[in-house]
Amino acid sequence: QELASQSPGDVESMGLDFTVRLSDNRVRLLKRNGHRIPVTASNVDEFVGLATRRRIDEARTAVAALIRGFGCVVPLEVVRALYTWEQLEREVCGTAVLNVDRLRAHTSWPAELGSDIEQNFWAMLRSFDPEQQSNFLRFCWARSHLPASASDFRQKFKVQSPVTDGARQKPDMYLPKAHTCFFSINLPKYSSKQILKTKLEYAISECFAMDADFALQPSEASGA
Numbered sequence: 171q172e173l174a175s176q177s178p179g180d181v182e183s184m185g186l187d188f189t190v191r192l193s194d195n196r197v198r199l200l201k202r203n204g205h206r207i208p209v210t211a212s213n214v215d216e217f218v219g220l221a222t223r224r225r226i227d228e229a230r231t232a233v234a235a236l237i238r239g240f241g242c243v244v245p246l247e248v249v250r251a252l253y254t255w256e257q258l259e260r261e262v263c264g265t266a267v268l269n270v271d272r273l274r275a276h277t278s279w280p281a282e283l284g285s286d287i288e289q290n291f292w293a294m295l296r297s298f299d300p301e302q303q304s305n306f307l308r309f310c311w312a313r314s315h316l317p318a319s320a321s322d323f324r325q326k327f328k329v330q331s332p333v334t335d336g337a338r339q340k341p342d343m344y345l346p347k348a349h350t351c352f353f354s355i356n357l358p359k360y361s362s363k364q365i366l367k368t369k370l371e372y373a374i375s376e377c378f379a380m381d382a383d384f385a386l387q388p389s390e391a392s393g394a
Contacts, residue, residue: 173218178211190221192228200224264315264322268303270296272320277327283359290363291329294370305374312350328354345373 173181188204189197199205200220209217237246249258260266270292279288298306304314310327317323333356337344341358342365348355360366 173209173214176214181209181211181214184209186217188217188220190224192225198224260318264313264317266315267300268295268298268307269316270303273316273327275320276323277329279329280331282331283329283357287357287359287366288329290366291357294363294367302371302374306370309374310348310350310355311353325353328352330354330356332356332358345369348373 176184186209188200188207188209190200191197200217201207207213240246240249253261273295274292295303295306307313307315332338332341332344332347334344337356337358341360344358346355346357346369358369360369
């Protein structure tokens with residue numbers, strides 16, 4: 171997508187050729203003598219198509235093994251007859267769009283934080299774009315999706331007060347802290363909606379830990 175948006179001069183100044191670096195850091199030719207063929211404005215579309223296909227195909231063996239394993243549990247003929255790929259993704263991974271009302275219905279909120287910050291918190295979460303909402307879930311739960319239905323919730327989302335004296339006495343100096351194993355967040359009692367927004371946006375975008383699929387994702391933050 172980035173290459174497609176570049177001007178012809180910018181594409182040619184990148185010094186690319188018809189090779190691609192795979193996820194294991196190996197460099198592979200995209201066509202014969204590809205390392206000697208520069209990427210130019212006239213062939214950039216071909217390069218993008220070949221590179222995309224090569225990156226997708228590098229996981230073909232692993233994906234085939236995953237499908238065979240899945241088929242040992244649920245017959246693939248049944249799956250294909252009952253689900254489109256979008257429906258199957260939703261059943262396995264949950265809903266892609268964060269349902270804030272569903273999350274709120276499965277949340278425990280401490281009385282000591284007060285109703286004002288609670289209202290600001292949910293209003294702010296509704297104002298987030300889909301990527302921010304997904305990052306918020308990763309931050310608190312190491313998952314990017316909610317369960318597919320309310321009955322699939324295995325634990326409540328717990329909002330808790332900070333446990334340290336510093337975060338209690340000077341809340342505006344501290345970031346929220348998440349505990350992904352417990353689907354919980356320690357939320358300081360911020361003095362304004364704007365500070366709450368600033369602190370949480372920073373935490374979900376800049377602080378990293380392992381997600382449930384063992385990829386590096388925004389997860390936990392603490393401190394000033």
